[in-house]
Every structure is written in structure tokens, then in C-alpha cells.
């Protein structure tokens with residue numbers, strides 16, 4: 001056998017020995033986690049650009065194409081993507097990724113949720129009746145979700161289980177190494193008014209007081225009377241209003257002006273196809289906004 005043929009066979013063999021699991025992640029934080037845990041054993045497609053409201057995403061043909069080819073869907077879950085993901089999975093005709101199957105993973109299902117027992121329901125307007133789904137800004141929770149994702153990948157690709165577990169442990173160690181710096185930034189914060197309940201896990205993790213929401217109820221835009229009641233409640237006190245890019249409405253500006261507070265727009269998600277550093281940069285941004293308000 002000629003050397004070139006042997007070489008070709010070796011290349012072929014080594015390519016086949018590497019699993020390549022097709023993952024579709026609903027957001028870039030889920031994409032980051034999938035890439036971090038899966039390493040070069042996975043291919044990740046992210047559905048929502050980082051500045052998009054994941055509560056209401058428009059499903060495009062390219063997203064359907066990705067879902068048809070997926071072996072694993074990694075979502076934030078707890079009904080955050082309820083409005084568009086289940087119908088998209090249904091019409092993808094891909095049984096591997098149906099909810100409750102091995103190819104469907106929800107980050108929020110891996111850990112207890114804030115407000116899980118709040119008895120809220122959609123008829124009252126609350127968009128999160130199962131509890132708060134926005135887990136991605138708590139790096140410690142994300143590390144635990146990474147361990148669970150490693151176990152799921154190990155079930156789909158047992159031959160590489162040790163690698164997935166090692167990657168998850170490395171991510172956990174990287175988070176733990178950053179914690180003292182993050183805790184230092186957040187210490188002594190006077191508190192935050194959030195637009196929506198999308199950074200609660202971050203604030204809870206770093207002991208930052210959550211003062212109120214600009215939304216009167218999750219998913220309901222602010223009314224003039226709600227803004228007025230917030231002004232009356234917090235006038236003369238110190239704090240900062242934190243929101244994200246798609247929440248820039250008049251209520252925020254009005255509240256900030258009347259309280260004399262800053263309002264800061266921050267990303268809820270890392271840049272598209274970002275790595276661990278891109279995710280840590282988002283946490284840095286939020287905690288810097290908190291720190292600048294002491």
C-alpha cells in the first residue's frame with residue numbers, strides 16, 4: 001500500500017473517531033456553554049442574536065434548517081422560549097430533539113428557580129408562571145448547568161464522556177477563580193431597579209439589593225402610575241436602573257430623570273459564537289455598572 005493511501009486512511013479513521021454532535025443553542029450564552037463543554041467534539045449553531053428578545057423570537061428558515069439537522073437542542077427553558085421553540089421543533093420533524101427526549105436540554109431545569117412557587121400565571125399577564133427562567137447571568141449556576149450538560153453529552157457520545165466532564169470541571173474552576181473579583185465589585189452596592197426580572201440570579205449571587213422593577217408585572221410595559229409610584233418610593237435614595245438593549249422605552253428615561261439616577265443598558269447575552277471570556281465580560285459589565293453606583 002502506498003504511503004499516501006495509508007495517510008488518507010489514517011485521516012479518514014481519525015475523522016470518524018471524533019464525534020461531532022450538532023447542537024442548536026437558543027441563545028449565545030447557551031451556545032457559549034455548549035462550545036465550552038463540547039470543545040471540538042461539537043458543532044454549535046446559535047438561534048437568537050445576542051441583542052434580541054428571546055421571549056418573542058421570529059423563527060427564520062435558516063433556524064428551521066439548523067433544527068432539522070440537530071442532535072441536541074440547548075435552551076434556557078422554563079418556558080422562556082415557549083412562544084416559538086416548541087412550534088419550531090414540532091415543524092422541524094426531527095424526533096431526536098423533542099422535549100423530554102435525550103436531544104432536548106433545558107438549563108433552567110438543572111437548578112431550583114427563583115419565584116418557582118409564586119403562583120403567578122399567564123392570565124394575570126405574567127410571562128414566567130414556572131418561575132424565573134433567566135439563569136444565564138449567574139456564573140455559579142452556569143457552571144453547575146455545565147456539569148449537567150457534560151452528563152447529557154456523555155449519554156449522546158459515551159466514548160468522549162471523560163473529555164466533556166473535564167471541560168465542565170475546567171469551566172467551573174474558571175468561574176470560581178473569578179468570583180473574588182466579582183464579589184469585590186458588587187460589595188456595598190446601594191441597589192438596582194431592573195426593567196424586567198432578567199438579572200435576578202446575578203443580583204442574588206452577588207448580594208446586590210433588588211429594589212423594584214420598571215415593569216409592573218413581568219412582560220407588561222410600565223404604566224404612568226407605576227412609574228409615579230416608583231418615583232415616590234425611591235426619591236432621595238441611591239440606586240441605578242439596569243436594563244437591556246431591547247428595553248429602551250420612555251418609562252426608563254422618565255424614571256431615571258425624576259430620581260436623578262443613571263440608567264445603563266447592558267447585554268443579557270455574550271457576543272455571538274463567543275467563548276468563556278466573552279461570557280465573563282458580560283458579568284464584568286453588569287457588576288461594573290453596579291460598582292459605579294456605590
Ligand SMILES: [Zn+2]
Pocket residue numbers: 055127128134196197198218
Ligand atoms: Zn423574562
